Amino acid sequence: MYDPSQRVILLVEDNADDELMTLRAFRKSNIHNPVVVVRDGAEAIDYLFIQGKHANRNPDIRPQVILLDLHLPRIDGLEVLRRIRAHEQTRTLPVVVLTSSKEERDLVDSYQLGVNSFVHKPVDVTSFFEAVRQLGMYWLVLNELPLPRRGA
Structure with missing residues (x-):
């Protein structure tokens, strides 16, 4: 499906409107990396650990960044x-919590x-697009990850 050398984004988002806004924000920001969308925590675990409905995916394709909703x-x-x-x-995969939660406990945890x-x-569309653009630029362009260990 994807070339292992591509920097894949894993978007863990159950809200269809937020998913569409995030994908649109990436496109508007000229971020054309493949985005894998999973819609609940169990599917995220299946994708990451190559099990369940994702048991046959290419294990060489690791997310460059995970955008994770909390609820x-x-x-x-x-x-x-x-x-x-x-x-x-x-353990070393970058995880960005992208949430509407304003709970201090969620931040601390x-x-x-x-x-x-x-x-x-952000609530307004312009601010949301800008936040996603900045996240994409940092995590996909500027940030460097260690190579995965063989056998992991």
């Missing part, structure tokens, strides 16, 4: 983050679990 069906975003950080094969960045989804 997700089946498994919430904090539990997804906990599992990402608990496993050697995913996210950082305690090792999130790389916590961003509130």
Whole structure:
């Protein structure tokens, strides 16, 4: 599906409107990286750990960045983050919480679990597009990741 050398974005988002706005913001910002969209925490875990309906995906394709909503069906975003950080094969993946939550507890818990960045989804479209553009530029262009360890 995707070339392993491409910088794939994993978008974990259950709100269809926010998904469409995020994808549109990437396009408007000329960010043309492949975006894999999963709509709940359980599917995010399946994608990341190459199991369930994602058991046959190419294991060489690792997300360059994960944009993670917190309030997700089946498994919430904090539990997804906990599992990402608990496993050697995913521990170093950059995770950006992109959420509408204004709860201080969500912010604190996210950082305690090792999130790389916590961003509130802006309410107005222009601010949302600018936030997504800046996230894309930083995580896809400027940031460098270590190569995955063989066997991970």
